[in-house]
Amino acid sequence: MTEPVIEARGLTRRFGTLTAVDALDLTVEPQTIYGFLGPNGCGKTTTVRMLTGLLTPSAGTVTVLGHQLPRDAELLKRRIGYMTQKFSLYDDLTVAENLRFVAHIYGLSHRIARQRISELLSTYALEPMHNRRAGRMSGGQRQRLALAAATIHAPTLLFLDEPTSAVDPENRRDFWERLFDLIDAGASILVSTHYMDEAERCHRLAIMESGHKRADGSPAELMAAMGAHVVEVEAPDLRALKQQLAALPEVISAAQLGSRLRVLVRDRIDDPINWLKAQSLQPAPTGLDLARPSLEDVFVTSTGKSARQGSSLERPSRADGDARADADANTEAAGTPDDTAQHQEDHRR
Numbered sequence: 054m055t056e057p058v059i060e061a062r063g064l065t066r067r068f069g070t071l072t073a074v075d076a077l078d079l080t081v082e083p084q085t086i087y088g089f090l091g092p093n094g095c096g097k098t099t100t101v102r103m104l105t106g107l108l109t110p111s112a113g114t115v116t117v118l119g120h121q122l123p124r125d126a127e128l129l130k131r132r133i134g135y136m137t138q139k140f141s142l143y144d145d146l147t148v149a150e151n152l153r154f155v156a157h158i159y160g161l162s163h164r165i166a167r168q169r170i171s172e173l174l175s176t177y178a179l180e181p182m183h184n185r186r187a188g189r190m191s192g193g194q195r196q197r198l199a200l201a202a203a204t205i206h207a208p209t210l211l212f213l214d215e216p217t218s219a220v221d222p223e224n225r226r227d228f229w230e231r232l233f234d235l236i237d238a239g240a241s242i243l244v245s246t247h248y249m250d251e252a253e254r255c256h257r258l259a260i261m262e263s264g265h266k267r268a269d270g271s272p273a274e275l276m277a278a279m280g281a282h283v284v285e286v287e288a289p290d291l292r293a294l295k296q297q298l299a300a301l302p303e304v305i306s307a308a309q310l311g312s313r314l315r316v317l318v319r320d321r322i323d324d325p326i327n328w329l330k331a332q333s334l335q336p337a338p339t340g341l342d343l344a345r346p347s348l349e350d351v352f353v354t355s356t357g358k359s360a361r362q363g364s365s366l367e368r369p370s371r372a373d374g375d376a377r378a379d380a381d382a383n384t385e386a387a388g389t390p391d392d393t394a395q396h397q398e399d400h401r402r
């Protein structure tokens with residue numbers, strides 16, 4: 054069996070009294086994209102910095118590409134690529150100059166550097182602008198240049214920290230196509246994000262909250278093991294209905310989506326439609342339909358109050374619900390953590 058490219062056990066980082074990452078277990082298999090999903094401050098960057106050897110853990114063990122960290126951090130550096138949250142190239146240098154500079158840092162010979170730069174300019178559609186200063190490029194172009202730079206030394210493992218926070222959905226989609234090209238070519242990728250649509254594209258993902266891993270699995274597994282039914286409710290006065298629903302202990306969240314409420318009902322209720330009908334809601338719903346879970350629903354059920362009441366999502370999940378989740382491959386309408394924060398806020402009200 055092939056060894057995991059990343060294996061972390063009990064990975065912990067404290068900053069004074071704050072535990073930014075708490076006893077994290079993580080396994081990333083080769084040629085997969087592993088997502089790290091969570092809101093600002095949940096510990097994504099701290100984890101990535103420990104996994105790249107840039108930050109020493111307070112506790113725990115980490116092996117990356119067979120190198121034990123932090124001991125072998127220097128050896129690891131040339132085998133990984135790291136694209137940080139901020140655009141880390143030089144605005145005053147041209148596209149080609151930036152790539153030459155990075156090639157030099159990685160110690161590539163002139164011949165290899167020339168060859169790689171020419172390949173990367175073509176792969177990332179940067180040829181027509183190779184003489185343009187990076188500071189004058191669009192968000193999507195800069196992102197492509199940053200990816201080209203992070204892969205100039207053909208790393209086996211790539212770390213991407215919120216790589217598309219500054220690009221529009223079309224460029225984000227294009228960027229992800231390129232990530233799958235890298236996977237096809239043999240690379241493995243760990244990507245941190247707070248976008249649900251990005252997380253849904255990952256082979257496997259962890260949902261993080263306040264330094265803790267709340268869930269781990271493929272998007273389909275997580276959706277199948279969610280522990281809640283999703284019911285879409287139509288009614289004349291959704292705001293009034295929402296408050297009544299949120300007060301029921303069996304309701305995890307009720308969030309308005311246009312002219313419907315998306316209601317998460319704990320799966321200890323066998324028949325959520327009839328159960329909702331029996332709640333004497335005012336006004337009475339005019340429509341009640343079961344819906345497929347989305348990753349955002351998983352996020353809501355595995356974080357916040359719901360998680361503290363016990364989530365099953367950290368355990369390997371059943372395969373029997375895969376069909377239910379697999380059928381929902383459309384990620385374009387997925388929300389952001391701002392939306393999920395709204396979900397949770399909705400629930401508290």
Ligand SMILES: Nc1ncnc2c1ncn2[C@@H]1O[C@H](COP(=O)(O)OP(=O)(O)OP(=O)(O)O)[C@@H](O)[C@H]1O
Nearest residue numbers: 068071073091092093094095096097098099100138
């Ligand atoms: N060097 C540091 N010194 C003190 N506290 C830190 C340091 N680095 C991170 N933290 C704290 O650790 C917590 C986790 O931060 P981290 O940057 O890992 O989160 P994140 O999930 O990457 O957030 P974001 O999406 O905003 O980048 C935060 O509370 C942050 O303030």
